[in-house]
Amino acid sequence: MHLLAIDPPHLASGLAVVQLTLHVLAATIWVGGQLVVAGLLPTVRGLGDSAPRQVAKAFGRLSWPAYWLLIATGVWNYLAVDHKVATNGWNAVFGIKMILVVAAGLGAYLHTRASTPRGRGIYAGVGTLASIAALVMGVALAG
Ligand code: HEM
Numbered sequence: 001m002h003l004l005a006i007d008p009p010h011l012a013s014g015l016a017v018v019q020l021t022l023h024v025l026a027a028t029i030w031v032g033g034q035l036v037v038a039g040l041l042p043t044v045r046g047l048g049d050s051a052p053r054q055v056a057k058a059f060g061r062l063s064w065p066a067y068w069l070l071i072a073t074g075v076w077n078y079l080a081v082d083h084k085v086a087t088n089g090w091n092a093v094f095g096i097k098m099i100l101v102v103a104a105g106l107g108a109y110l111h112t113r114a115s116t117p118r119g120r121g122i123y124a125g126v127g128t129l130a131s132i133a134a135l136v137m138g139v140a141l142a143g
Contacts, residue, residue, distance in 0.1 A: 103126060
């Protein structure tokens with residue numbers, strides 16, 4: 001009889017819904033925001049020389065709080081996991097995700113500090129790719 005081995009569809013508890021909703025909502029702003037702003041850039045450039053900088057600054061006022069919220073709710077997610085039964089694979093993916101989270105934040109920060117268009121482009125690419133990869137790892141961790 002293998003029926004008991006099947007994990008039936010089940011609802012998350014009330015607190016887990018709050019915790020994961022905040023984590024995923026912050027991820028939509030941090031990751032989705034970067035992609036949307038990149039997609040709008042050609043139009044923004046047409047609005048004037050200072051427009052891209054102004055939009056980037058305005059986006060930073062949304063994206064950095066979302067990044068810190070991802071870290072706070074991520075710690076909360078991590079503490080909610082039963083580590084006695086976590087597999088080696090889960091722990092490895094978690095470790096890789098933490099490296100990607102640091103790379104995402106560092107890439108985004110260095111992007112804002114870069115003085116050449118080439119530097120800005122490279123750091124934006126690193127930050128965005130690391131952010132998307134961290135998101136994929138997060139989906140894997142959620143099982
Ligand atoms: C760039 C930053 C981050 C992004 C984009 C991100 C994204 C995600 C996403 C999309 C999920 C899947 C949620 C679901 O499907 O229910 C997830 C799950 C998870 N995240 Fe993150 N995350 C980030 C940072 C962090 C940090 C800093 C930590 C820990 C300190 C963390 C710990 C976790 C854990 C443990 C889960 C699994 C939750 C569960 O068991 O359901 N995340 N993450």
